[in-house]
Amino acid sequence: MFGFWKTWKALEARGIMGINRRNADYVLKYNKRSLYPIVDDKIITKERAIAAGIHVPELYGVISTEKEIDKLDEIIGGRTDFVVKPAQGAGGDGIIVIADRFEGRYRTVSGKIISHEEIEHHISSILTGLYSLGGHRDRALIEYRVIPDQIFKSISYEGVPDIRIIVLMGYPVMAMLRLPTRQSGGKANLHQGAIGVGVDLATGLTLRGTWLNNIITKHPDTTNAVDGVQLPYWDGFMKLAAGCYELCGLGYIGVDMVLDQEKGPLILELNARPGLNIQIANDCGLTLRTHAVEARLEDLKARGVTETVEERVAFVQQMFGHIPPVEG
Numbered sequence: 001m002f003g004f005w006k007t008w009k010a011l012e013a014r015g016i017m018g019i020n021r022r023n024a025d026y027v028l029k030y031n032k033r034s035l036y037p038i039v040d041d042k043i044i045t046k047e048r049a050i051a052a053g054i055h056v057p058e059l060y061g062v063i064s065t066e067k068e069i070d071k072l073d074e075i076i077g078g079r080t081d082f083v084v085k086p087a088q089g090a091g092g093d094g095i096i097v098i099a100d101r102f103e104g105r106y107r108t109v110s111g112k113i114i115s116h117e118e119i120e121h122h123i124s125s126i127l128t129g130l131y132s133l134g135g136h137r138d139r140a141l142i143e144y145r146v147i148p149d150q151i152f153k154s155i156s157y158e159g160v161p162d163i164r165i166i167v168l169m170g171y172p173v174m175a176m177l178r179l180p181t182r183q184s185g186g187k188a189n190l191h192q193g194a195i196g197v198g199v200d201l202a203t204g205l206t207l208r209g210t211w212l213n214n215i216i217t218k219h220p221d222t223t224n225a226v227d228g229v230q231l232p233y234w235d236g237f238m239k240l241a242a243g244c245y246e247l248c249g250l251g252y253i254g255v256d257m258v259l260d261q262e263k264g265p266l267i268l269e270l271n272a273r274p275g276l277n278i279q280i281a282n283d284c285g286l287t288l289r290t291h292a293v294e295a296r297l298e299d300l301k302a303r304g305v306t307e308t309v310e311e312r313v314a315f316v317q318q319m320f321g322h323i324p325p326v327e328g
Contacts, residue, residue, distance in 0.1 A: 015285025017276055026290065030169065030251025031272050038248045039270040040133055043087045043141055045248070052247050054240065055266050057083070057258075058144040066127060069120050075142050083146075084123060086131040087139040092189040094131030096122055097145060097159075109158050109186055146266065149259040155179055155229060157221040159186030163199070163237055163257045166274050166286065169297060170245035171312045172238055173289040173320065175199040176278045177206055177231065182221050190277050195219065197226045198282035202321020204234025210280040236265050238313045244270055246309075289320055 038044055049056045060082060061075030076082060080101050086094040096119065100107040105115050123140045125131070132138040152161045159180030166174045176196050180186045183193030190196050195216065198207035206229040209216045219226055231237070241255040244267070254274025258266050279285055296315065300307060307315070 015288030015291075016279055017286040017290070019276060021287065022273075022276060026168070026252040027273055031253075032249070035249045036272055039250060039253065039272045041087050041139075042085065042089075042269050043139060045267075045270055046141075048247055049267055052243075054243070054247065055263065057146055057260075057266055057268070060142045060144070062087075063123055063127070063140045063142070066124060069123055072116075072120060072123065072142070081145040083143050084119060084126075085141055085143070086126045087141055088132040088136065089126075089138075090131075090133055091191060092187040094122075094126055095187070097186075099145070146258045146268075147261045149232065149261045151229065151232065151259075152179070154222055154224045155219050155226050157181050157186065157219070159184070159188060160258055162188045162268060163231070163259070164274065164278065165237065165241035165255045165257070166278060167241050167245060167253050167255055168290050168293045169251045170242050170307075170309070171293045171296070172201060172241050172316050173293060174278050174282055174284070174286055175201055175237075175241075176281045177226075177229075179209075179219060179226065181211070181219070183212075190275070195226060196277055196281040198278075198284075199231065200322040201238070202317040204231040204237070205229070205322075206231065207282060207322065210277060213277075213280070215280075231259070233259065233265050235313070238317070239309050240265055240267060242309045242312050289316075292319055 038048060043062060046056050046059055061071065063069055063071065082098050084096045089095065097109045098106045099109045102113055105113050106119065107113055126138055126140040129135045129137050146160045148156065148160050156179045161177060161179050164176045164178060165172045177199055178188040178190065179195040179197060180188050181193050181195060185192065188194045193212060195209045195211045197209040200207060206227050209226040211220065217225055217227055237257055240257060244253060244255045248270055250272055254271035256268040256271065258268055260266055
């Protein structure tokens, strides 16, 4: 018992945030329950983002009732690829990604061939709440399939890599690139076997990775190095994430974004209870950074000053960047 306590005190000294601290000091303190539907329902998030001029994957249609499943043909139209997902799903569950059509059927990104009836049955399961938070009735959305930027081709297995940035009161405090693997079934979900790779806030350069709670430097499927990769549009991603505070009003969130090869940075969803594995990927604790932001907020409040998105991003890049940004 003493050994555990000693270990935990050492982690605390490094600023490692545990789930109890996350919940008590950040989720409960900064996130009003009344605002949760904005982030827990992907359709509401998407509508708010569009209204704010923020780019998201195009929404083709929404199915809310069993009767509306008949509209699936009309929603899909002549498209050969699309995504079906639950509006209130979590952890990537319940998502079907269609990459192509084949002989009157559909081919998923993993190569599995499924029928139109199977997709309809899956949508019916979504509506019953099989994949929703709390098991409540849900809606299904059919949307644009993101095509990952070519930069990820050598360090990802199928699926779509995404970028998670944790934001406190509009200040990005830590970032991670999540890479699908064969084990994760092409999904960028760490609990299912995806890789989490730390990202330097100042430059967008990838750091080391974590896979199944082990530190790694290479992707297990492609064997290519996951560190030292320069993510394009990095300042754009940082400003997008910072601006999500104004978008949803929640003070402590995880912002999930993707880089489409044609459409550039897009926001996928927001999370009011972001996980803590991001600390392993960055070899850094969240608490030291969140305390620095809180101190900044206190100072600004005392001076009656409010910072813009650009000023907030500049502050955290200067404070938390591992590598100084290149000038010029």
